[in-house]
Amino acid sequence: MPDLFEAEGPIELAEDAYLVPGYLARYSSEMIPLLRNILRMAPLRRMQVPGGGWMTSQISGCGQVVWVSDLDGYRYSTIDPLTGRAWPEMPDRLHQLAVQSAAVVGFTDFSPDCCLINCYRPGTGMGLHRDKDERDFSAPIVSFSLGIPAVFLFGGHRRRDPVSRVTLEHGDLVVWGGKSRLYYHGIAKLANATHSELGALRINLTFREAL
Numbered sequence: 580m581p582d583l584f585e586a587e588g589p590i591e592l593a594e595d596a597y598l599v600p601g602y603l604a605r606y607s608s609e610m611i612p613l614l615r616n617i618l619r620m621a622p623l624r625r626m627q628v629p630g631g632g633w634m635t636s637q638i639s640g641c642g643q644v645v646w647v648s649d650l651d652g653y654r655y656s657t658i659d660p661l662t663g664r665a666w667p668e669m670p671d672r673l674h675q676l677a678v679q680s681a682a683v684v685g686f687t688d689f690s691p692d693c694c695l696i697n698c699y700r701p702g703t704g705m706g707l708h709r710d711k712d713e714r715d716f717s718a719p720i721v722s723f724s725l726g727i728p729a730v731f732l733f734g735g736h737r738r739r740d741p742v743s744r745v746t747l748e749h750g751d752l753v754v755w756g757g758k759s760r761l762y763y764h765g766i767a768k769l770a771n772a773t774h775s776e777l778g779a780l781r782i783n784l785t786f787r788e789a790l
């Protein structure tokens with residue numbers, strides 16, 4: 580709710596993992612046109628995983644490198660495999676918002692080289708995984724949620740650890756580093772919903788220091 584956007588401070592989800600509800604709502608109308616422009620140059624696509632299955636969310640990104648997956652495995656790539664070209668540059672404004680967001684919860688020397696864009700429709704989700712393809716785990720991951728809500732699942736160091744659930748709404752910021760940086764996490768299948776600016780879509784941006 581835009582009129583409440585400064586109401587809530589950081590909530591600790593796990594050790595060194597924070598949710599700042601609504602923090603980004605005030606920036607969404609300037610971010611959405613930047614995202615549309617990126618997606619014109621690097622369209623959303625589903626990615627295949629090494630086991631042969633397909634992720635249900637659609638992925639794109641911008642920056643020096645973007646995370647990709649195919650039958651050969653997971654990695655960061657300087658080239659968009661769909662277009663054969665370099666990924667679009669990360670807009671300065673997005674970089675600035677990611678740096679500012681990390682600082683809100685105390686990560687003061689964050690400078691992302693990757694912005695991964697994940698797009699979900701109702702009925703799609705993301706299985707439990709760890710983000711472990713980055714070179715240096717001392718940097719946090721900064722996550723922006725826009726559009727319809729999703730339930731974020733987060734567990735622990737082991738896949739079998741108990742999982743807690745947090746609803747992420749339009750404008751929510753998650754910053755995740757330190758002790759829980761390698762925790763298992765995922766996104767439950769989205770319920771039907773419609774967002775006033777984005778329709779029946781959820782867009783998640785994750786900013787990373789991958790290189």
Ligand code: MD6
Nearest residue numbers: 697710720722755766783785
């Ligand atoms: C998503 N996010 O929110 C997927 N990973 O759609 C992630 O997988 C994620 O939000 C690491 C840190 C923050 C995240």
Ligand code: FE
Nearest residue numbers: 708709710764
């Ligand atoms: Fe992740």
